[in-house]
Amino acid sequence: MSSFKSNFKLGDYLTLVRQENPLVHAITNHVTINDCANITLAAGASPAMCESKEEVSDFVPFAKALYINIGTINKEHKKSIYLAAEKASRLEIPIVVDPVGAVAIKSRQDLVKDLLTNYSVSCIKGNNAEIKCLAGRRTHGKGMDSLDTGKDIQMVNSELSEKYNTMVLSTGKTDLITKGSTTVKVSNGTPLLGRITGSGCMLGILISAFIGVSDNDLEAVIAGIVSMGIVGELAEESISSTTDLGSFRVKIFDYMAALTSEKLQERGNVSVL
């Protein structure tokens, strides 16, 4: 692993997830919901997709983290998200927000900014375009996908992190995680992750699981990002053609379940900027 100033061991966070089997409450989109549940299980955590407004407030207290993904949001979801965020903030349960589609849809930007302003969000996680649009920057996306090269993204992350007093994770070819004045770059992964739907959502619920077992949220998020990147690399190495996207997707679950803390340590490509 390349330089990271703290002497933390990435693999320890995976071990913790497996030992503690944290319950992650997800209110997430209906496109990738099953992939989110399965990647969470494969990592050693427990997913629960509970989204009804009558139920979320009762359910949140059992969770170690709350993952909010607005990819297919509707009126009902919106109410549930507010109720869940309110309860989680009050109980100091970490919240991760994934602003899917915010580039194209103004009301999604407004919702996410409102959540960041009024609730205790541990991490806002989006692709480069989503993160830039939340900072009011010009960017380029297509539907749920980013077409942004990531130019100036470190500055944008820092601005948002300071403005909302939260961690910011921007994803793309490289992933940057910023907390206050610290930005860490993770260079694991493969472009194939961008060719299946759900890689961003799976990353979002995974980092929620990792945050849920740790008192160091920055290190936990790094371990979650590296895990996703490495299983993408291993899945790519296992297929015979880059058009085997179905096999690639399935292999991601296989390699996540088989991932060891040693592998995490060995292949993690992390540096402090």
Ligand SMILES: Nc1ncnc2c1ncn2[C@@H]1O[C@H](COP(=O)(O)OP(=O)(O)O)[C@@H](O)[C@H]1O
């Ligand atoms: N070109 C790439 N090279 C390496 N990893 C990538 C690439 N594109 C996406 N990823 C990885 O795929 C995951 C999802 O990122 P991204 O595609 O930016 O999010 P989203 O699916 O939300 O648009 C992240 O772990 C990211 O590192």
Ligand SMILES: Cc1ncsc1CCOP(=O)(O)O
């Ligand atoms: C295609 C699509 N449409 C609404 S949500 C969604 C999934 C987005 O997944 P990801 O952000 O992981 O690419």
Ligand SMILES: [Mg+2]
């Ligand atoms: Mg996404």
